[in-house]
Amino acid sequence: MSPEVARLGHVALETPDLDESLSFYVDTSGMEIVERTDETAYLRSVEEYDHHSLSLTEADEPGIDHIGWQTEAPEHVAAFAERFEDQGLDVTWVAEGTEAGQGEAIRFEVPNGHRFELYGEMAKPEPPKERRSQLRNRQYDPTDNHPIAPNRIDHLQIWDQDAFECAEWIREELGFQVQEYYDLQDGSRWGTFLSACGVKIDLAIVQSENDDDDAAVHHIAFEVDSANDLFEAHNVMNENDVPVDGIGQHGISRGEFMYARDPTSGHRIEFNTGSYLTLDPHWDPVAWEENDISDGDDHQWIGGIDSLKRVTY
Amino acid sequence: MSPEVARLGHVALETPDLDESLSFYVDTSGMEIVERTDETAYLRSVEEYDHHSLSLTEADEPGIDHIGWQTEAPEHVAAFAERFEDQGLDVTWVAEGTEAGQGEAIRFEVPNGHRFELYGEMAKPEPPKERRSQLRNRQYDPTDNHPIAPNRIDHLQIWDQDAFECAEWIREELGFQVQEYYDLQDGSRWGTFLSACGVKIDLAIVQSENDDDDAAVHHIAFEVDSANDLFEAHNVMNENDVPVDGIGQHGISRGEFMYARDPTSGHRIEFNTGSYLTLDPHWDPVAWEENDISDGDDHQWIGGIDSLKRVTY
Amino acid sequence: MSPEVARLGHVALETPDLDESLSFYVDTSGMEIVERTDETAYLRSVEEYDHHSLSLTEADEPGIDHIGWQTEAPEHVAAFAERFEDQGLDVTWVAEGTEAGQGEAIRFEVPNGHRFELYGEMAKPEPPKERRSQLRNRQYDPTDNHPIAPNRIDHLQIWDQDAFECAEWIREELGFQVQEYYDLQDGSRWGTFLSACGVKIDLAIVQSENDDDDAAVHHIAFEVDSANDLFEAHNVMNENDVPVDGIGQHGISRGEFMYARDPTSGHRIEFNTGSYLTLDPHWDPVAWEENDISDGDDHQWIGGIDSLKRVTY
């Protein structure tokens, strides 16, 4: 049996002030608190069934604790553990329930410092009774949803000192597929856009600007229905004095975006829509070269989001 | 001085159960309560500045009390009163404040039984402090708006036994402009679509199906941003067990619609978007003939909304 | 090795007048002709890479020749053939190129009369040079796309005399997953909504109204970007005197739709948007019961599309 990763599950973030950060993620951005302990809040989006797609833990400094991926079957967790230990990786087992709602898991570092978690099982708590949709394929009754509530976690983007090395490891060891990649004129790979689920980008790995930059998370993206929703989300961010990094369209992935940052922790989220599905069993990775997408004043496929603030692990 | 009507202001409805109707208009449909007395609630939409665009009064039976139009200047109210009294119409003066937030007004009947009100001044109360937008050209902070909150009242449609006579009177006496009209094959006018403000349809007058039908209101329309919003509003109506009369696009006006009915009173509202502006000072009314828009199985410009439930004055 | 189906590939339709039908699919609906022989035209949508997702062949009567599914790997075609022949099914091999652009394939009937095709390989011709997008992840330059051009084939719905039997066979033999199903009060299964690709509905199988109805295709759905596009497509259909079956939202799948029919052949297409992805490796099929979604005057989750015209194989 070859163990497989099924999908991006959640990201575990650290914030210096949990209540303040919840104000951003819940009151401003429309996510739902599923469970809260003293130190940690577990959140999900309104179309998600699993216990959480985001957790926030109070800590001295803003940080990323780990990025959680769900395996195709529960027994794949142990299979991955065995493989990584054979390679000499430091694998830590996390008991069921340590992370609320989650089954047994492992944690380990991928190059060059990103902390990944693999788990097989996650509880699927129902919304509170008064919030449940009458539709059997909808979680929350939209009557009481936040006006900009996103649907579900979509992908995340990370910065790495050696983005190619990081991407290659994840492709080989975790079996992610390459959906798109972007090469600079010097032949080096600036970014690799990988899929865990097989039909869309789940993880973008891009080159850090400086060689000694620590591994960092660039943004976590949540899906919304349409471009209209990006503008309304942008309005709500501005009303709440949330720093934003613009509205635009990526050339890579063709996703339309609105970026905002938790004022307390600096973590960036993206409201995202409009990307495509790769249902083709013979998908050829999309190969970009530096000149394909101008990043100058006049072209904005990428949108000039050059020097964004960083939060590390 | 020739007095002028500036715009559609509000509709005053009666309902057998005010609390139940508020549940529909506020909790389900996203309108805001600006003021409430024992018997009457005054509502507006989130982009409106005036005190109310809808009022609901508890009464034995569902009904329409009046349709309120704002004059171009306050002194136009008396000028209209004088004109109508000269014609022998029964004009009733309504003192300032009788209708909350409203200045002195007159009420009278237009053919064939529709009760109109003309007023010049209306208070513009600010939203509660915690709901105010930071933007100086926005009323309510969208963070706390209802997810399907419409923007503003747009138009209303009424049924009349002699729709042509009613429309002609309103055109001549109130100075409304004809934006579009629709003639049947027998040469009779089925519907006239009039503008008070001069740039869009504010009042549609259509022929009752039966000669002895009392004057009635077909629907009151509120504007939303986009077609996506019609679907989300439709979802919310269904979640709340509100009867709906479909999503579609009108040929006349080219407006896109979603119809829903207050379960308590039977009054129908439309969520509406996508119509056009007539800025042309030489606008020629659009002249439709019966064969222009098929209403059969296969064409749906009108949408087959044939036998809708009626609420009278 | 257990052979797998990867995705819905194409539907092969028959029409009494190929040129007239192309006027509907291409001039009105915005699909692209990739290749044409005397008798057959091969079409795709503007975001598709494969040679065709629809073929039209001139024939005496309107009909469905087959429904084509792509296997996960080319060698899976033979593996399926062997399995079906072992079961006594009548399997016909179709040589490479018989269907333009397509590798070797098999055809066979599934209960109760639906003609399926399995193939592993399909050519991916580039758009004509003057139509190519500058973006490496986009096929056609949108500058010259038809204003309502859909993106890609999404799913199809078929009518069967014994919809449960048909769905069960496809689930067991082809490995499709059940995304949603709908049971009547008498305990019978009215509809099963299956996925070949694993993340969305690809095939809906619903019960025929009459026991002796032949197997038929209800509609073939093509994806568009947003609800706005449904209205614009509806407009274009009306302008071209194409019969339409309404705009609305399905409860099952939560897809928003606009139905239109080729005036020449009667085949129905859906313009579709807004459904959800099932990335969950432990997806529980959504179980609907008859009372969950009212189909009466007042609720329109399904939309009252009751007695639609049928085209059989």
Added chain:
Amino acid sequence: MSPEVARLGHVALETPDLDESLSFYVDTSGMEIVERTDETAYLRSVEEYDHHSLSLTEADEPGIDHIGWQTEAPEHVAAFAERFEDQGLDVTWVAEGTEAGQGEAIRFEVPNGHRFELYGEMAKPEPPKERRSQLRNRQYDPTDNHPIAPNRIDHLQIWDQDAFECAEWIREELGFQVQEYYDLQDGSRWGTFLSACGVKIDLAIVQSENDDDDAAVHHIAFEVDSANDLFEAHNVMNENDVPVDGIGQHGISRGEFMYARDPTSGHRIEFNTGSYLTLDPHWDPVAWEENDISDGDDHQWIGGIDSLKRVTY
């Protein structure tokens, strides 16, 4: 009689290469050529009835010839002429037909160098027969419209050395209403946003960056249906190597925008949607102060479109 301006009619631009500029306005941006002479092309948008809302004339340098406004009635042109001549302004009469499709007009300069034209009558040519919509309230059949064709001219923005003086003159002499204005901390007025038609912004006048800058046009805006259309227009601009100045939302007017520039002439157009109507007969101008809308890194109500390229008269 007090003469009145009814609406923004058209802008007459100059370009060094008419064919190249038509490639931008027609082939890329989706406007329609209504008439063309050797030196001038007259264009309109697909929902417009009048002969043109934009004209392009070949000239040595890019420039603006004039900005055309339609008066409420034809006889208002002479009334305005008399008034301006009494004030000592240099008024030039333009004979009927000098500008194709247009009746008698006058041209004159408003402070500080903007060339305005007033005319009362404009021909309303039908679309070519094969392009006419079946709908009596739609001009062009959308089947053959360009995929990003805008609906109609919406407004224009001009730069002036003394924006307050310019706006005051236009308000007093032409009777435009102030919809919004923006004051800097030093008390000076940075921008005034005026309405000719009375229900929306038709003319924005903003302060030039340098005191000796000549009068210039910042952009001419054309309306589209929804935010989705801004993204598709942005895509089409990029495909055609057209320089763009971003997608975003204005605080003032709350319009959502996409800016692009004719590569040949440098004239900027805006694709615009989402602004509001002022139907209120007692509209209070929206008064902004410098601190209301941050223009820094973190807030983007205005969008940081600071140093845009200029084209003068």
